[in-house]
Amino acid sequence: MCVDLINGKTQVYGIIGNPVEKSFSPILQNTIAEEFGKKVAYVPFKVDKGCVKTAVDGGRALGIRGFNVTVPHKVEVMESLCSIDAAAEKIGAVNTLKLTDNGYVGYNTDIIGLKKCFESRNIEIKNNTVVLIGAGGAANSAAILAGEEGASKLVIVNRTLEKAEKLADRVRKYYPITVEVKGYESIMDIENPQIVIQTTSVGMGNDIDGTPIKNADFFDNVKIVVDIIYTPWETKLMKDAAEHGAVTVNGFDMLFYQGLASFEIWHDMKADLKDAERLKKKLTDYYIGR
Numbered sequence: 001m002c003v004d005l006i007n008g009k010t011q012v013y014g015i016i017g018n019p020v021e022k023s024f025s026p027i028l029q030n031t032i033a034e035e036f037g038k039k040v041a042y043v044p045f046k047v048d049k050g051c052v053k054t055a056v057d058g059g060r061a062l063g064i065r066g067f068n069v070t071v072p073h074k075v076e077v078m079e080s081l082c083s084i085d086a087a088a089e090k091i092g093a094v095n096t097l098k099l100t101d102n103g104y105v106g107y108n109t110d111i112i113g114l115k116k117c118f119e120s121r122n123i124e125i126k127n128n129t130v131v132l133i134g135a136g137g138a139a140n141s142a143a144i145l146a147g148e149e150g151a152s153k154l155v156i157v158n159r160t161l162e163k164a165e166k167l168a169d170r171v172r173k174y175y176p177i178t179v180e181v182k183g184y185e186s187i188m189d190i191e192n193p194q195i196v197i198q199t200t201s202v203g204m205g206n207d208i209d210g211t212p213i214k215n216a217d218f219f220d221n222v223k224i225v226v227d228i229i230y231t232p233w234e235t236k237l238m239k240d241a242a243e244h245g246a247v248t249v250n251g252f253d254m255l256f257y258q259g260l261a262s263f264e265i266w267h268d269m270k271a272d273l274k275d276a277e278r279l280k281k282k283l284t285d286y287y288i289g290r
Helices: 025-035 052-062 076-080 086-091 110-119 137-148 161-174 184-189 216-221 236-243 252-267 273-289
Strands: 011-017 040-046 066-069 096-100 103-107 129-133 153-157 178-182 195-198 224-227 247-249
Touching: 011 025, 011 052, 025 040, 025 252, 025 273, 052 076, 052 096, 052 103, 066 252, 076 103, 086 103, 086 110, 086 137, 096 252, 110 137, 110 224, 110 252, 129 137, 137 153, 137 161, 137 195, 153 161, 161 178, 178 184, 184 216, 216 236, 224 236, 236 247, 252 273
Parallel strands: 011 040, 011 066, 129 153, 129 195, 153 178, 195 224, 224 247
Antiparallel strands: 066 096, 096 103
């Protein structure tokens, strides 16, 4: 019976952000938990700006075992944690919290999810020019990944140059790679772009026909485009890139792998590769078929 699924032994996990009403994470995490036989319940919590510390303190008081953190709280939440993983500290953003005796520890699994997008397609970032569209929370992980994987150059394209410069300085602090900052009006001036990572909301919601790159000739020499959007399944940016011969990846792979990495942190386990791929296919088929 369904009533047997929730009882005093059930461990509670969740996602905090705003909005969270349409988040796929509850379906993803509860499916993963079921597959691995974990008695948990994962639920969304809408948390307004300015209420993050209250939410984190309340979660600890209630014994909520862990959280995912989504926009707009990935940076603000860092002030409410007992400690932060070194990788998350470097990225400057947290998307996973794990409850300990001293409070919540913060991690960042976005970078793991993004890295898997390239590894699963045997495409290396090393010695390639990476063009990063956007400089918000999701862009932090992409920028650090470019440095970590040895990109020959990172070009950050953003509407607000000051914000892009701050992200560029973060990458330069840790990695000896060339980092440039450009506005959208200068995007066609980028020499030999090979990898594009799109981290803005352009192309989704009310802007479903939009694209941050207006001239599709930009993609002539691009190998791969990763767009972190997964609704719609294929953005206009991806369509334009595919027509010019680029491999295109939407944000669902990143969502799955970062979610699985969070689950592994919470439960001190490592999923078998075959189990992971089977789960990804199951969830992908479900998502597309909704």
